[in-house]
Amino acid sequence: MEITKDIFVVIEYSVRLEDGSYVKGEGVPVSLNFIAGYDQIMPSLEKRLLGHAQGDETEFVIPAREAFGEHDPRQVHRKTFEEYPQGRSLQVGKWVVATNPETQAQYGYFVKEKSEEGVVLDFNHPLAGKDLYYRVKVVHVRPALKEELEYVRPCEHGEDQETTEAMSLQ
Structure with missing residues (x-):
């Protein structure tokens, strides 16, 4: 069985940068499970896993522009x-x-420099501008259960789908 939409997948993976430093899974791969087709993982990662089957092992690079974007000097x-x-x-x-006091939304920034006059703050994601080198093993693949699909997209797969559709027509 291949990885396609509505398939429950378990992978073990590691991610490193071009310099060989690990972002995740140094020494021991990290386990991750998801249902394909529901934006539960980074789209560029999922795209590279489509068509693979249980037991497959693969390595690939996700360029910065498809991962966390290029480093933006702005x-x-x-x-x-x-x-x-x-x-x-x-x-x-x-x-x-930092936390926005009005919305409680949180965001991060990196303190690049500090002088007598002030600071230089970088609001880019820590992995912006970095290509990601993945090593992945597909550990398990099976059709997603109805209950799992209801969880990821309740309006599409729930028992009350007819009711939801009828209400949206009103």
Whole structure:
């Protein structure tokens, strides 16, 4: 059985960067399960797994533009301590998680530089601009159960689908 939409998949994988450093799975691969076709994993990873079967082992590279994007210099900002007083307590080389007080949304940024005048903050994803080197083994493949499909897309697969469709017509 091949990996296609509505297939439950278990993989073991490791990811490293071009310099050989590991992002995940150094020494011991990481296990991941998902149902194909429902955006549960990075689309570029899923695309490369389609058509593989249980027992297959493969290696591939996901270019930065298909992973976390290229490093965008417009996401690097210089802030003076006047406009960003909290910058005084930040440490160069550290990641900071900030929370929007109104929405409670969280986002991260990297402290690139600090001087007498202010800080330089990088809002790019930590893996932006980096190609990802995957090694994957397909451990298990089977059709997804009805209950699993209801969980990932309740409106498409739930028992009340006719009711949902009727309500959307009103």
